[in-house]
Amino acid sequence: MQPELYLSYPSAFLIGLLGSTHCLGMCGGISASLSMALPVGKGFRFRQSLMLLAFNGGRIASYTLIATLIALLSTRAANQWQGVGLALMTLAGLLLIMMGLSMGQWWQGIRFVERVGAPAWRFLSPLTRRFLPVNNVGQALALGGLWGWLPCGLVYSTLGWAALQPTVTSAALTMTFFGLGTLPSMLATGYAATWIRDLKGHQGFRKLSGALLILFGLWTLPFQLLLQH
Template sequence: MQPELYLSYSSAFLIGLLGSTHCLGMCGGISASLSMALPVGKGFRVRQTILLLAFNLGRIGSYALIATLVALISTSAARQSQTVGLLLMTLAGLLLIFMGLSMGQWWQGIRFVEKVGTPVWRRISPLTKRLLPVNHLGQALGLGALWGWLPCGLVYSTLGWAALQPTVPSAALTMVFFGLGTLPSMLATGYAAGWIRGLKSNQGFRKLSGILLILFGLWTLPLQAFLTH
Protein backbone atom coordinates (compact mmCIF):
# COMPACT_ATOMS: atom_id res chain seq x y z
CA MET A 1 0.00 0.00 0.00
CA GLN A 2 1.39 3.37 -1.00
CA PRO A 3 1.97 5.80 1.93
CA GLU A 4 -0.13 8.58 0.37
CA LEU A 5 -3.08 6.22 -0.04
CA TYR A 6 -2.74 5.03 3.55
CA LEU A 7 -2.88 8.65 4.65
CA SER A 8 -6.02 9.20 2.58
CA TYR A 9 -7.72 6.12 4.00
CA SER A 10 -6.89 7.01 7.60
CA SER A 11 -7.92 10.60 6.98
CA ALA A 12 -11.21 9.47 5.41
CA PHE A 13 -11.86 7.38 8.54
CA LEU A 14 -11.14 10.42 10.70
CA ILE A 15 -13.48 12.60 8.66
CA GLY A 16 -16.25 10.06 9.21
CA LEU A 17 -15.47 10.00 12.92
CA LEU A 18 -15.43 13.81 13.18
CA GLY A 19 -18.68 14.02 11.24
CA SER A 20 -20.54 12.00 13.89
CA THR A 21 -22.87 14.85 14.79
CA HIS A 22 -23.88 15.29 11.15
CA CYS A 23 -24.47 11.55 10.82
CA LEU A 24 -26.72 11.58 13.88
CA GLY A 25 -28.90 14.21 12.26
CA MET A 26 -29.06 12.57 8.83
CA CYS A 27 -29.17 8.83 9.59
CA GLY A 28 -29.46 8.52 13.37
CA GLY A 29 -33.24 8.43 13.39
CA ILE A 30 -33.56 5.54 10.98
CA SER A 31 -30.80 3.65 12.81
CA ALA A 32 -32.62 4.04 16.13
CA SER A 33 -35.93 2.96 14.56
CA LEU A 34 -34.44 -0.43 13.67
CA SER A 35 -34.14 -1.22 17.36
CA MET A 36 -37.57 0.13 18.30
CA ALA A 37 -39.24 -2.15 15.75
CA LEU A 38 -37.89 -5.29 17.44
CA PRO A 39 -39.87 -7.02 20.18
CA VAL A 40 -37.98 -6.96 23.48
CA GLY A 41 -37.23 -10.41 24.80
CA LYS A 42 -34.75 -13.23 24.66
CA GLY A 43 -32.11 -12.66 21.99
CA PHE A 44 -33.15 -9.01 21.50
CA ARG A 45 -29.60 -7.65 21.73
CA VAL A 46 -28.26 -10.20 19.23
CA ARG A 47 -31.03 -9.45 16.71
CA GLN A 48 -30.53 -5.72 17.25
CA THR A 49 -26.80 -5.97 16.57
CA ILE A 50 -27.29 -8.05 13.42
CA LEU A 51 -29.83 -5.60 11.97
CA LEU A 52 -27.72 -2.55 12.81
CA LEU A 53 -24.62 -4.09 11.23
CA ALA A 54 -26.59 -5.12 8.14
CA PHE A 55 -28.06 -1.64 7.76
CA ASN A 56 -24.65 -0.01 8.02
CA LEU A 57 -23.07 -2.57 5.70
CA GLY A 58 -25.65 -1.65 3.07
CA ARG A 59 -25.06 2.05 3.67
CA ILE A 60 -21.27 1.78 3.37
CA GLY A 61 -21.66 -0.43 0.31
CA SER A 62 -23.64 2.33 -1.39
CA TYR A 63 -20.93 4.86 -0.56
CA ALA A 64 -18.39 2.60 -2.26
CA LEU A 65 -20.67 2.16 -5.28
CA ILE A 66 -21.17 5.91 -5.66
CA ALA A 67 -17.42 6.48 -5.37
CA THR A 68 -16.85 3.85 -8.06
CA LEU A 69 -19.24 5.59 -10.45
CA VAL A 70 -17.67 9.00 -9.81
CA ALA A 71 -14.11 7.68 -10.05
CA LEU A 72 -14.77 6.02 -13.40
CA ILE A 73 -15.18 9.54 -14.77
CA SER A 74 -12.78 11.52 -12.59
CA THR A 75 -9.73 9.26 -12.87
CA SER A 76 -10.01 9.18 -16.65
CA ALA A 77 -10.45 12.95 -16.90
CA ALA A 78 -7.56 13.66 -14.52
CA ARG A 79 -5.20 11.49 -16.56
CA GLN A 80 -6.04 13.44 -19.71
CA SER A 81 -5.62 16.90 -18.21
CA GLN A 82 -3.57 18.24 -15.31
CA THR A 83 -5.98 21.18 -15.10
CA VAL A 84 -8.88 18.81 -14.46
CA GLY A 85 -6.91 17.23 -11.63
CA LEU A 86 -6.29 20.65 -10.05
CA LEU A 87 -9.97 21.55 -10.38
CA LEU A 88 -10.97 18.28 -8.70
CA MET A 89 -8.56 18.95 -5.83
CA THR A 90 -9.95 22.46 -5.46
CA LEU A 91 -13.53 21.16 -5.42
CA ALA A 92 -12.67 18.49 -2.85
CA GLY A 93 -10.95 21.04 -0.62
CA LEU A 94 -13.81 23.53 -0.85
CA LEU A 95 -16.41 20.87 -0.03
CA LEU A 96 -14.48 19.91 3.10
CA ILE A 97 -14.23 23.57 4.10
CA PHE A 98 -17.97 24.06 3.54
CA MET A 99 -18.67 20.97 5.63
CA GLY A 100 -16.41 22.25 8.39
CA LEU A 101 -18.22 25.58 8.42
CA SER A 102 -21.51 23.72 8.67
CA MET A 103 -20.26 21.47 11.49
CA GLY A 104 -19.08 24.49 13.44
CA GLN A 105 -22.45 26.15 12.75
CA TRP A 106 -20.79 29.18 11.15
CA TRP A 107 -22.31 28.84 7.65
CA GLN A 108 -24.75 26.33 6.15
CA GLY A 109 -23.83 26.71 2.48
CA ILE A 110 -23.27 22.94 2.25
CA ARG A 111 -27.06 22.57 2.11
CA PHE A 112 -26.99 23.97 -1.41
CA VAL A 113 -24.53 21.22 -2.36
CA GLU A 114 -26.81 18.59 -0.85
CA LYS A 115 -29.57 19.65 -3.25
CA VAL A 116 -27.54 18.14 -6.10
CA GLY A 117 -28.60 14.66 -5.00
CA THR A 118 -32.25 15.55 -4.33
CA PRO A 119 -33.63 14.39 -7.74
CA VAL A 120 -32.08 10.94 -7.27
CA TRP A 121 -33.30 10.71 -3.67
CA ARG A 122 -36.87 11.55 -4.75
CA ARG A 123 -36.88 8.37 -6.83
CA ILE A 124 -35.21 6.20 -4.20
CA SER A 125 -36.94 7.35 -0.99
CA PRO A 126 -40.34 5.75 -1.81
CA LEU A 127 -38.57 2.38 -1.97
CA THR A 128 -37.41 2.72 1.64
CA LYS A 129 -41.01 2.71 2.88
CA ARG A 130 -41.49 -0.78 1.46
CA LEU A 131 -38.77 -2.09 3.75
CA LEU A 132 -40.23 -0.64 6.96
CA PRO A 133 -40.64 -1.86 9.60
CA VAL A 134 -37.44 -3.88 9.41
CA ASN A 135 -37.89 -7.43 10.68
CA HIS A 136 -35.07 -9.40 9.11
CA LEU A 137 -31.52 -9.18 7.78
CA GLY A 138 -32.43 -8.69 4.11
CA GLN A 139 -34.66 -5.72 4.89
CA ALA A 140 -31.97 -4.05 7.00
CA LEU A 141 -29.33 -4.57 4.31
CA GLY A 142 -31.61 -3.24 1.58
CA LEU A 143 -32.70 -0.25 3.63
CA GLY A 144 -29.07 0.65 4.34
CA ALA A 145 -28.20 0.33 0.64
CA LEU A 146 -30.99 2.75 -0.25
CA TRP A 147 -30.25 5.10 2.64
CA GLY A 148 -26.68 5.47 1.42
CA TRP A 149 -28.03 7.61 -1.44
CA LEU A 150 -29.53 10.18 0.93
CA PRO A 151 -28.17 13.65 -0.01
CA CYS A 152 -25.49 14.38 2.58
CA GLY A 153 -22.88 17.13 2.61
CA LEU A 154 -20.44 15.02 4.62
CA VAL A 155 -20.66 12.17 2.12
CA TYR A 156 -20.26 14.55 -0.83
CA SER A 157 -17.27 16.21 0.82
CA THR A 158 -15.47 12.89 1.24
CA LEU A 159 -16.62 11.75 -2.19
CA GLY A 160 -14.80 14.74 -3.69
CA TRP A 161 -11.66 13.50 -1.98
CA ALA A 162 -12.26 9.93 -3.15
CA ALA A 163 -12.45 11.23 -6.72
CA LEU A 164 -8.81 12.32 -6.39
CA GLN A 165 -7.60 8.75 -5.92
CA PRO A 166 -5.47 7.37 -8.76
CA THR A 167 -7.60 4.25 -9.30
CA VAL A 168 -11.27 3.30 -9.08
CA PRO A 169 -10.71 0.64 -6.35
CA SER A 170 -8.78 3.11 -4.18
CA ALA A 171 -11.64 5.62 -4.54
CA ALA A 172 -14.16 3.02 -3.42
CA LEU A 173 -11.93 1.98 -0.52
CA THR A 174 -11.64 5.61 0.59
CA MET A 175 -15.41 5.73 1.02
CA VAL A 176 -15.37 2.38 2.84
CA PHE A 177 -12.96 3.83 5.41
CA PHE A 178 -15.11 6.94 5.66
CA GLY A 179 -18.16 4.76 6.31
CA LEU A 180 -16.28 2.81 8.97
CA GLY A 181 -15.49 6.12 10.67
CA THR A 182 -19.21 6.90 10.93
CA LEU A 183 -19.98 3.42 12.27
CA PRO A 184 -19.38 4.01 16.02
CA SER A 185 -21.91 6.84 16.25
CA MET A 186 -24.45 5.01 14.10
CA LEU A 187 -24.22 1.85 16.19
CA ALA A 188 -24.37 3.82 19.43
CA THR A 189 -27.48 5.62 18.21
CA GLY A 190 -29.06 2.28 17.40
CA TYR A 191 -28.33 1.17 20.95
CA ALA A 192 -29.89 4.44 22.19
CA ALA A 193 -26.65 5.57 23.84
CA GLY A 194 -27.32 8.95 25.44
CA TRP A 195 -23.71 10.06 25.48
CA ILE A 196 -23.32 9.81 21.70
CA ARG A 197 -26.60 11.65 21.14
CA GLY A 198 -25.25 14.37 23.41
CA LEU A 199 -22.49 15.05 20.88
CA LYS A 200 -25.09 16.48 18.54
CA SER A 201 -25.72 19.37 20.90
CA ASN A 202 -22.16 19.68 22.23
CA GLN A 203 -20.99 23.00 20.81
CA GLY A 204 -17.35 22.42 21.72
CA PHE A 205 -17.20 19.11 19.86
CA ARG A 206 -19.00 20.55 16.83
CA LYS A 207 -16.66 23.53 16.59
CA LEU A 208 -13.53 21.39 17.05
CA SER A 209 -14.75 18.99 14.35
CA GLY A 210 -15.54 21.93 12.09
CA ILE A 211 -12.06 23.42 12.51
CA LEU A 212 -10.38 20.08 11.78
CA LEU A 213 -12.50 19.55 8.65
CA ILE A 214 -11.61 23.05 7.46
CA LEU A 215 -7.92 22.23 7.98
CA PHE A 216 -8.38 19.03 5.96
CA GLY A 217 -9.94 21.14 3.21
CA LEU A 218 -7.12 23.69 3.23
CA TRP A 219 -4.57 20.85 3.13
CA THR A 220 -6.35 19.40 0.08
CA LEU A 221 -6.43 22.68 -1.89
CA PRO A 222 -3.63 22.74 -4.52
CA LEU A 223 -2.59 26.28 -3.55
CA GLN A 224 1.10 25.77 -4.42
CA ALA A 225 0.20 24.50 -7.88
CA PHE A 226 -1.88 27.59 -8.63
CA LEU A 227 0.80 29.94 -7.29
CA THR A 228 3.43 28.44 -9.55
CA HIS A 229 1.28 28.72 -12.69
Protein backbone atom coordinates in the same frame (compact mmCIF):
# COMPACT_ATOMS: atom_id res chain seq x y z
CA MET B 1 0.30 15.60 -9.22
CA GLN B 2 0.31 12.66 -6.80
CA PRO B 3 -3.14 12.48 -5.17
CA GLU B 4 -1.99 9.82 -2.70
CA LEU B 5 0.06 12.56 -0.99
CA TYR B 6 -3.15 14.44 -0.20
CA LEU B 7 -5.37 11.58 0.83
CA SER B 8 -5.01 8.47 2.95
CA TYR B 9 -7.42 5.90 4.28
CA PRO B 10 -6.84 6.88 7.94
CA SER B 11 -7.66 10.47 6.99
CA ALA B 12 -10.92 9.37 5.37
CA PHE B 13 -11.75 7.38 8.51
CA LEU B 14 -11.04 10.46 10.64
CA ILE B 15 -13.32 12.63 8.50
CA GLY B 16 -16.12 10.13 9.04
CA LEU B 17 -15.43 10.06 12.76
CA LEU B 18 -15.31 13.86 13.08
CA GLY B 19 -18.43 14.32 10.98
CA SER B 20 -20.40 11.64 12.79
CA THR B 21 -22.57 14.18 14.61
CA HIS B 22 -23.80 15.31 11.19
CA CYS B 23 -24.58 11.67 10.39
CA LEU B 24 -26.75 11.42 13.50
CA GLY B 25 -29.03 14.11 12.14
CA MET B 26 -29.23 12.50 8.70
CA CYS B 27 -29.33 8.77 9.50
CA GLY B 28 -29.54 8.47 13.28
CA GLY B 29 -33.32 8.38 13.41
CA ILE B 30 -33.70 5.45 11.04
CA SER B 31 -30.89 3.59 12.81
CA ALA B 32 -32.59 3.99 16.18
CA SER B 33 -35.94 2.89 14.74
CA LEU B 34 -34.49 -0.48 13.77
CA SER B 35 -34.06 -1.33 17.45
CA MET B 36 -37.48 0.01 18.41
CA ALA B 37 -39.18 -2.29 15.89
CA LEU B 38 -37.70 -5.44 17.44
CA PRO B 39 -39.66 -7.36 20.08
CA VAL B 40 -37.90 -7.28 23.44
CA GLY B 41 -37.09 -10.72 24.76
CA LYS B 42 -34.54 -13.49 24.63
CA GLY B 43 -31.90 -12.80 22.02
CA PHE B 44 -32.96 -9.15 21.60
CA ARG B 45 -29.43 -7.75 21.81
CA PHE B 46 -28.13 -10.25 19.23
CA ARG B 47 -30.96 -9.49 16.77
CA GLN B 48 -30.47 -5.78 17.38
CA SER B 49 -26.77 -6.03 16.56
CA LEU B 50 -27.46 -7.96 13.36
CA MET B 51 -29.99 -5.39 12.20
CA LEU B 52 -27.72 -2.44 12.94
CA LEU B 53 -24.70 -4.03 11.29
CA ALA B 54 -26.76 -4.98 8.23
CA PHE B 55 -28.23 -1.48 7.85
CA ASN B 56 -24.88 0.24 8.26
CA GLY B 57 -23.18 -2.33 6.06
CA GLY B 58 -25.63 -1.48 3.29
CA ARG B 59 -25.10 2.22 3.87
CA ILE B 60 -21.31 1.92 3.66
CA ALA B 61 -21.58 -0.31 0.58
CA SER B 62 -23.61 2.39 -1.15
CA TYR B 63 -20.87 4.94 -0.40
CA THR B 64 -18.35 2.58 -1.95
CA LEU B 65 -20.53 2.12 -5.03
CA ILE B 66 -21.04 5.86 -5.51
CA ALA B 67 -17.29 6.45 -5.19
CA THR B 68 -16.64 3.74 -7.77
CA LEU B 69 -19.01 5.34 -10.26
CA ILE B 70 -17.54 8.80 -9.73
CA ALA B 71 -13.96 7.53 -9.93
CA LEU B 72 -14.65 5.80 -13.23
CA LEU B 73 -15.38 9.25 -14.64
CA SER B 74 -12.83 11.32 -12.72
CA THR B 75 -9.80 9.10 -13.34
CA ARG B 76 -10.56 8.91 -17.05
CA ALA B 77 -11.06 12.66 -17.26
CA ALA B 78 -7.85 13.35 -15.29
CA ASN B 79 -5.89 11.16 -17.69
CA GLN B 80 -7.27 13.02 -20.71
CA TRP B 81 -7.23 16.60 -19.45
CA GLN B 82 -4.40 17.92 -17.30
CA GLY B 83 -6.46 20.61 -15.58
CA VAL B 84 -9.09 18.19 -14.25
CA GLY B 85 -6.92 17.07 -11.35
CA LEU B 86 -6.37 20.65 -10.23
CA ALA B 87 -10.08 21.40 -10.47
CA LEU B 88 -11.01 18.27 -8.50
CA MET B 89 -8.51 19.07 -5.78
CA THR B 90 -9.86 22.61 -5.45
CA LEU B 91 -13.46 21.39 -5.36
CA ALA B 92 -12.67 18.74 -2.74
CA GLY B 93 -10.94 21.29 -0.51
CA LEU B 94 -13.78 23.80 -0.79
CA LEU B 95 -16.40 21.15 -0.01
CA LEU B 96 -14.55 20.10 3.12
CA ILE B 97 -14.24 23.72 4.23
CA MET B 98 -17.98 24.24 3.67
CA MET B 99 -18.73 21.08 5.66
CA GLY B 100 -16.50 22.28 8.48
CA LEU B 101 -18.29 25.63 8.56
CA SER B 102 -21.59 23.77 8.75
CA MET B 103 -20.38 21.45 11.51
CA GLY B 104 -19.17 24.41 13.54
CA GLN B 105 -22.53 26.12 12.91
CA TRP B 106 -20.83 29.15 11.37
CA TRP B 107 -22.38 28.92 7.88
CA GLN B 108 -24.83 26.45 6.33
CA GLY B 109 -23.93 26.91 2.68
CA ILE B 110 -23.35 23.15 2.33
CA ARG B 111 -27.14 22.76 2.19
CA PHE B 112 -27.08 24.21 -1.32
CA VAL B 113 -24.63 21.46 -2.32
CA GLU B 114 -26.91 18.81 -0.82
CA ARG B 115 -29.63 19.86 -3.24
CA VAL B 116 -27.56 18.35 -6.05
CA GLY B 117 -28.58 14.88 -4.92
CA ALA B 118 -32.23 15.74 -4.34
CA PRO B 119 -33.52 14.44 -7.72
CA ALA B 120 -31.96 11.01 -7.19
CA TRP B 121 -33.33 10.85 -3.66
CA ARG B 122 -36.84 11.72 -4.83
CA PHE B 123 -36.65 8.63 -7.03
CA LEU B 124 -35.14 6.33 -4.37
CA SER B 125 -37.04 7.56 -1.32
CA PRO B 126 -40.32 5.78 -2.19
CA LEU B 127 -38.38 2.52 -2.54
CA THR B 128 -37.35 2.67 1.12
CA ARG B 129 -40.98 2.22 2.18
CA ARG B 130 -40.93 -1.30 0.76
CA PHE B 131 -38.53 -2.32 3.52
CA LEU B 132 -40.36 -0.67 6.40
CA PRO B 133 -40.97 -1.86 9.01
CA VAL B 134 -37.72 -3.84 8.98
CA ASN B 135 -38.34 -7.44 9.99
CA ASN B 136 -35.17 -9.22 8.93
CA VAL B 137 -31.50 -8.71 8.12
CA GLY B 138 -32.11 -8.66 4.36
CA GLN B 139 -34.53 -5.77 4.67
CA ALA B 140 -32.10 -3.87 6.92
CA LEU B 141 -29.29 -4.37 4.40
CA ALA B 142 -31.44 -3.20 1.48
CA LEU B 143 -32.71 -0.20 3.44
CA GLY B 144 -29.15 0.80 4.31
CA GLY B 145 -28.14 0.45 0.67
CA LEU B 146 -30.84 2.91 -0.32
CA TRP B 147 -30.31 5.23 2.64
CA GLY B 148 -26.70 5.78 1.65
CA TRP B 149 -27.94 7.82 -1.32
CA LEU B 150 -29.60 10.37 0.97
CA PRO B 151 -28.23 13.84 0.03
CA CYS B 152 -25.51 14.58 2.57
CA GLY B 153 -22.91 17.33 2.53
CA LEU B 154 -20.42 15.22 4.51
CA VAL B 155 -20.67 12.37 2.00
CA TYR B 156 -20.33 14.75 -0.94
CA SER B 157 -17.30 16.40 0.65
CA THR B 158 -15.55 13.08 1.07
CA LEU B 159 -16.57 11.93 -2.41
CA GLY B 160 -14.81 14.97 -3.80
CA TRP B 161 -11.72 13.89 -1.89
CA ALA B 162 -12.06 10.29 -3.05
CA ALA B 163 -12.19 11.46 -6.67
CA LEU B 164 -8.58 12.63 -6.25
CA GLN B 165 -7.36 9.06 -5.84
CA PRO B 166 -5.29 7.69 -8.73
CA THR B 167 -7.35 4.50 -9.19
CA VAL B 168 -10.97 3.42 -8.96
CA THR B 169 -10.08 0.88 -6.28
CA SER B 170 -8.38 3.44 -4.04
CA ALA B 171 -11.34 5.82 -4.43
CA ALA B 172 -13.76 3.05 -3.42
CA LEU B 173 -11.61 2.13 -0.42
CA THR B 174 -11.46 5.77 0.63
CA MET B 175 -15.24 5.91 0.94
CA THR B 176 -15.29 2.54 2.67
CA PHE B 177 -12.94 3.86 5.35
CA PHE B 178 -15.02 7.03 5.59
CA GLY B 179 -18.12 4.92 6.18
CA LEU B 180 -16.32 2.90 8.84
CA GLY B 181 -15.46 6.18 10.57
CA THR B 182 -19.16 6.99 10.88
CA LEU B 183 -19.97 3.51 12.22
CA PRO B 184 -19.25 3.98 15.95
CA SER B 185 -21.72 6.83 16.41
CA MET B 186 -24.34 5.18 14.22
CA LEU B 187 -24.14 1.95 16.21
CA ALA B 188 -24.25 3.88 19.46
CA THR B 189 -27.41 5.64 18.28
CA GLY B 190 -28.97 2.30 17.43
CA TYR B 191 -28.19 1.06 20.93
CA ALA B 192 -29.90 4.20 22.29
CA ALA B 193 -26.69 5.44 23.89
CA THR B 194 -27.52 8.75 25.55
CA TRP B 195 -23.91 9.94 25.46
CA ILE B 196 -23.90 10.11 21.67
CA ARG B 197 -27.02 12.29 21.70
CA ASP B 198 -25.32 14.56 24.21
CA LEU B 199 -22.27 14.68 21.95
CA LYS B 200 -24.42 15.79 19.02
CA GLY B 201 -25.60 18.81 20.97
CA HIS B 202 -22.22 19.67 22.49
CA GLN B 203 -21.21 22.99 20.96
CA GLY B 204 -17.54 22.61 21.81
CA PHE B 205 -17.28 19.26 20.08
CA ARG B 206 -19.11 20.51 17.01
CA LYS B 207 -16.86 23.55 16.71
CA LEU B 208 -13.70 21.48 17.19
CA SER B 209 -14.85 18.97 14.56
CA GLY B 210 -15.75 21.81 12.21
CA ALA B 211 -12.36 23.46 12.65
CA LEU B 212 -10.54 20.19 11.95
CA LEU B 213 -12.59 19.59 8.81
CA ILE B 214 -11.71 23.11 7.64
CA LEU B 215 -8.03 22.26 8.17
CA PHE B 216 -8.50 19.11 6.09
CA GLY B 217 -10.00 21.26 3.37
CA LEU B 218 -7.18 23.79 3.47
CA TRP B 219 -4.67 20.94 3.37
CA THR B 220 -6.38 19.59 0.26
CA LEU B 221 -6.42 22.89 -1.65
CA PRO B 222 -3.63 22.83 -4.27
CA PHE B 223 -1.73 25.91 -3.12
CA GLN B 224 1.63 24.52 -4.28
CA LEU B 225 0.27 23.54 -7.67
CA LEU B 226 -1.37 26.94 -8.14
CA LEU B 227 1.94 28.66 -7.38
CA GLN B 228 3.64 26.48 -9.98
CA HIS B 229 1.10 27.62 -12.57
